[in-house]
Amino acid sequence: MAIIEITNLRKRYGSQVAVEDVSFAVEEGEIFGVAGRNGAGKTTTVECLSGLRVPDGGTIRVTGLDPRDDRAELRRRVGVQLQDCTLPDKIRVHEALRLYASFYRRPAPWEELLEEVGLGAKRDTAFAKLSGGQRQRLSIALALVGAPRVAILDELTTGLDPHARRETWELIEQVRARGVTIVLVTHFMEEAERLCDRLAVIDGGRVAALDTPAGLIGRLDGAQRVTFRCPPDADEALRSAGEVSRVVRDGENVTVTGGEGVLLAVTTALAERRIVPLGLHVERATLDDAFLAITGRAATDHS
Numbered sequence: 001m002a003i004i005e006i007t008n009l010r011k012r013y014g015s016q017v018a019v020e021d022v023s024f025a026v027e028e029g030e031i032f033g034v035a036g037r038n039g040a041g042k043t044t045t046v047e048c049l050s051g052l053r054v055p056d057g058g059t060i061r062v063t064g065l066d067p068r069d070d071r072a073e074l075r076r077r078v079g080v081q082l083q084d085c086t087l088p089d090k091i092r093v094h095e096a097l098r099l100y101a102s103f104y105r106r107p108a109p110w111e112e113l114l115e116e117v118g119l120g121a122k123r124d125t126a127f128a129k130l131s132g133g134q135r136q137r138l139s140i141a142l143a144l145v146g147a148p149r150v151a152i153l154d155e156l157t158t159g160l161d162p163h164a165r166r167e168t169w170e171l172i173e174q175v176r177a178r179g180v181t182i183v184l185v186t187h188f189m190e191e192a193e194r195l196c197d198r199l200a201v202i203d204g205g206r207v208a209a210l211d212t213p214a215g216l217i218g219r220l221d222g223a224q225r226v227t228f229r230c231p232p233d234a235d236e237a238l239r240s241a242g243e244v245s246r247v248v249r250d251g252e253n254v255t256v257t258g259g260e261g262v263l264l265a266v267t268t269a270l271a272e273r274r275i276v277p278l279g280l281h282v283e284r285a286t287l288d289d290a291f292l293a294i295t296g297r298a299a300t301d302h303s
């Protein structure tokens with residue numbers, strides 16, 4: 001059952017259109033990714049669904065609630081960690097959690113939460129003295145302290161080193177394992193591929209594509225590339241094999257691109273002609289390739 005439904009969302013800031021027409025539904029228990037280049041409209045979309053911004057048009061339902069009508073109840077059901085969340089320098093980790101817990105009638109046990117996010121040893125540390133990864137862990141704990149059904153995490157791992165990023169990913173998976181539905185805004189395709197069950201790619205304020213990461217990659221003409229060495233008399237058979245979109249020969253090296261079934265098509269076509277491919281290897285297109293094909297630019301291209 002959908003826990004979040006957004007239909008034809010529209011939002012402008014003065015004459016600047018931030019979200020033109022966004023619709024998607026998130027199923028309960030999913031990690032749902034919202035990806036797109038800078039300025040695509042991702043943050044505006046999640047701010048509207050968490051009740052922090054009022055849309056100009058469209059409908060939103062989160063756990064059945066309209067964020068415009070029921071903000072107090074929505075706050076209890078939806079935990080939000082927004083981009084560049086910052087706290088006073090001197091506030092200690094346990095003070096921040098205690099303070100946030102006091103906003104809720106039935107908060108999660110924050111001491112347990114502290115251990116769960118790996119900050120037990122930092123409970124007395126001031127916010128200013130936490131590393132980037134520790135701050136993000138704290139912001140996740142703060143988003144969860146109200147025991148929400150949905151957590152919205154915006155650009156959580158931007159600025160983290162690869163190790164801290166991986167630790168944060170593991171933490172997000174643990175949160176989902178507790179049954180919390182997660183909306184994850186990201187422009188890291190590796191992150192989206194690793195974590196998201198499904199992903200909406202937003203471009204120019206619209207949903208340009210929505211699918212599982214594997215589904216988005218599978219839509220590419222060249223989702224798989226098979227490279228090997230063999231004599232040229234196989235080329236015609238390779239070109240006419242199913243799933244094959246391109247055959248490029250360079251001397252005795254051949255690269256065949258095509259859909260998910262291209263490896264089977266290539267090996268079958270060669271076996272029928274009793275040709276043994278040498279040095280065969282398969283490369284899979286990445287989510288970055290898919291993102292590029294959908295938006296015309298790489299996810300990390302900020303120009």
Ligand SMILES: Nc1ncnc2c1ncn2[C@@H]1O[C@H](COP(=O)(O)OP(=O)(O)OP(=O)(O)O)[C@@H](O)[C@H]1O
Pocket residue numbers: 013016017018019036037038039040041042043044045187
């Ligand atoms: N408060 C605001 N006032 C005016 N324009 C805004 C405001 N917030 C966002 N915008 C503009 O709306 C568009 C969408 O911004 P939004 O922050 O939703 O995009 P985003 O996809 O989250 O980008 P980023 O990845 O850079 O955070 C951008 O062109 C942005 O400049």
